[in-house]
Amino acid sequence: MAKPGGIARFINSLTGRLTLGLLAIHALMLPMLPAGVVLLVKEGYQNQFVNQVRLDSHLFASLLAQDQNEQRLRQLLHDAVLGGHVIYAEIITETGAVIQPEASRLAQIQFREDFFFSEHDDGVYYLAIPLYDERGKARATLRLGYDETPTLxxxxxxxxxxxxxxxxxxxLSLSLTLMLAPLLTKSLRRLRDAAQRIADGNLREQLQVTTSLTEVNSLADDLEMMRRExxxxxxxxxxxxxxxxxxxLPNRTLFDDRLEQALMEARRSxxxxxxxxxxxxxxxxxxxxLGHAAGDQLLQQVALRVRGALRESDTVARLGGDEFAIVLQHVDNVQHTTxxxxxILSQMEQPMELDGHTLDxxxxxxIALFPDHGDDTETLLRRxxxxxxxxxxxxxxxALSQPQLDQARDEKFILGRELRQAINNKQLELHYQPKIDLKTxxxxxxxALMRWRHPELGLLPAAQFIPLAETTGLIHPLLLWVLDEAFSQYHIWSKAGVKLPISINLSSxxxxxxxxPDQIAARLAAWEVPAEYLRLEINESTLNLDPSRNLEILERLAALGVRLTMDNYGAAPASLAYLKKLPIQEIKIDRAILLDPELAENGVxxxxxxxxxxLLGHQVSAQGVENKxxxxxxxALGCDNAQGYSLSHPMTATQxxxxxxxxxxPATNTDHAGGA
Structure with a gap:
C-alpha cells in the first residue's frame, strides 16, 4: 500500500485533527462574534444617539420657548445648524408660519418624524417638539433633524x-494550536513509536513516557503491561x-542449532x-x-535417565517417537564416547515402574565422531x-560408525532417493515376457517385468531395486504405476488387434x-479393463507369512474377477490344506526345482x-525354462504353461x-487363455 502524502499524513495526524477541529469550531463561532459585537454596539450607539438627541432637543425647545422674538429664534436655529450636529431646524407656529434659519442644509427634504434610529434610512433623525408658553399652552412646534452619519x-x-x-x-489561535499541538501530542508520539517497536518485535526496550496527562499515562501503563505480557x-x-x-528436552530444531554451534567451536579449537x-x-x-499413556511415561523416564547420565554441557534431545539424539562435546578419545x-545403557537397564508394571x-x-566420520551435521547424523x-x-x-559399511548403506540410501525421483522422471518402464501354452x-x-533405466547405472532389473522399494515404502506407488502402465498398454495392444492377459507381481x-483390492478395482474401472485380463502373482513364501490376513485379501481380489497365481511354488512349501483354501487358479513352479541337476534326473x-x-484344479506354469x-x-509331465529364455527374453511392448x-x-482370447 502506498504511503500517504504530506498533506494526507498531516490530516490523519492528531495535530492535524486538532487543527482542523479548531478551524471547524472557529468557522462556526467566529462569524457570530463580530455579528454579536456589532449587534450590541449598534444598539448601544443607536440608543445613546436617540437619548442624547431627545435630551438635547428638549433642552433646545425649553430655550426657544422662553423667547418669542422671531429674529432671535431664527438666529438660535441658525446657530444650532451651524453647530453641525443639527442639519435641519424649523419652527411651525400655531398660525402655520415657518421660522427657519437663513441656511438650512436639508431645507428641501420633506419632514418625517422618526421614532427610532434610522427609521426611514435617510441618514437624518427627525423629531418634533411642542413649544409651550407660560400658561403651558403649545404655541408652536419645533422640528429638528439630527445627522445620523457620525453614529453610523x-x-x-x-x-x-x-x-x-x-x-x-x-x-493567534491557529498559531498557538500549531505550536502547542506537537507539545500536547509528544507523549502520544512516544507511545506510537513504542507501539511500532513492539510491532517490529523489539520487546526488550522498556517504555518510558513522562507526561502530566492522566489519560496518556494510563495508556502508557497499558502498553507497558502489554509489552511484558x-x-x-x-x-x-x-x-x-x-x-x-x-x-x-530440546527438539530437532534446537538440537540441529546446538550441533552446528558445537561443530563451529570444535573446528576452531x-x-x-x-x-x-x-x-x-x-x-x-x-x-x-500398555497404551500410549504408558508409552509417554516411559519416554519421560528415559529422558530423565539419559539426562542424568551425562554432563551438563552435553545436549540431549528427543527427535520424535522413541528416538533421542546426543551431542558430546570436548571428547578426548573414543573411550570417552563409549x-x-x-x-546411558546402564541407566536404561534399571527396571522401570509403569502403572504397576515392571519393565526391563x-x-x-x-555413535559418529567429528571429524573422523564426518564434518557436517547431515553426515554425522546419517553415520x-x-x-x-x-x-x-x-x-x-x-556401535561406532564404520565407514566401509556406511558407504554401502549410503549408496543404498542414494539409490532409494533416486528411485523416488525415477517415478516422476519417467525412468521406469515395463518389459513383457510371453507365457506359452505348452499344448497349443x-x-x-x-x-510385466519392471525395469529402471538409471541415467548412470543403465537398465536395472527389478531384483536390484524392488527390495529397496519395500523397505522405503515406495512399493505401493510403484504398484499403482505398474497397473496404470500395463492397462494403458493393454488398450494399445487391443487397438492393434491383440488382447493379452497381463501378469503383475505383488510384494508382501x-x-x-x-x-x-479397492485400489485395483478403481484402476480397472478407470481404465475399463476386464478383470479377467489381470493376473496377480504372489510368492508362496509371502502367502505363508500371515495366512489368515493374506487369505482375506486374496478372497477380496478374487471377488473382483482377477486371476491369482502362486509364484515360486516349491521354494517354501505350503500345506495342502492351506493351498486348497487359497482362491488361486494357477501355480508357478519355482525355477530352483527346474534347474537342480538332482531333481532334474528323476523328476519326482x-x-x-x-x-x-x-488335483486341486489349478493350472501349472513353469518359469526359467532356458533350454528345449x-x-x-x-x-511331457503335463505342465500347462511355460516362460523362459528358450521361448523369449523379456522385451518392450513394441518388440x-x-x-x-x-x-x-496369435494372442489367444480370454476363454482359451484362462481355462483351468
Missing part, C-alpha cells in the same frame, strides 16, 4: 475593528518451538565431538500393549543413524495394504508338484508386437 460611521468602524480583532484572534508469551512460544512438549542417536528396543510393543554410551528396557545407540541400526541388528547396545504352443499371456508389502518332485496342482530339453520334459508377427504366435 462609528458603528461601521466598530464592525471593522471587530473583524480585525476576530481575524487576529483566529490567526508479549515478552512472557514470546518466551513461552520460543521454548515450545524449541523443546519437546512431552519430555522438556581442533577438538573432537560425538553425535549419538538412540532408540528404544521393543518400544512399539510396549506402546501397543564410556558415556555405557553409562534396552536401547541401541549409534550415527546407520551405526544405531547396526547396534540394533547385532544387539550389542552401541500359442501365447497365453505376458508377465502390497498384501499388507488393506486398501489393495516336479511330477508331484504338477499332479498336486492339477526342459521345455519338452515339462510338456512384443514384432515378435508376435515373426513367431506367428
Amino acid at each position: 460611521e462609528l458603528i461601521q468602524r466598530t464592525y471593522t475593528r471587530s473583524l480585525y480583532f476576530t481575524l487576529a484572534y483566529f490567526v 508479549l515478552i512472557n508469551k514470546s518466551e513461552t512460544l520460543e521454548y515450545q518451538a524449541l523443546h519437546d512438549p512431552l519430555t522438556g 581442533g577438538e573432537s565431538l560425538a553425535v549419538c542417536l538412540m532408540d528404544l528396543n521393543r518400544f512399539k510393543e510396549i506402546n501397543d500393549t 564410556h558415556a554410551a555405557q553409562k 528396557i534396552t536401547a541401541s545407540i549409534g 550415527a543413524d546407520l551405526a544405531m541400526y547396526e547396534a540394533k541388528r547385532a544387539e550389542c547396545g552401541y 504352443r500359442k501365447i497365453q499371456g505376458v508377465e 508389502r502390497n498384501l499388507h495394504n488393506p486398501h489393495l 518332485l516336479l511330477r508331484m508338484a504338477i499332479e498336486i496342482a492339477h 530339453e526342459l521345455l519338452e520334459r515339462l510338456s 512384443l508386437l514384432q515378435w508376435l508377427k515373426q513367431a506367428r504366435h
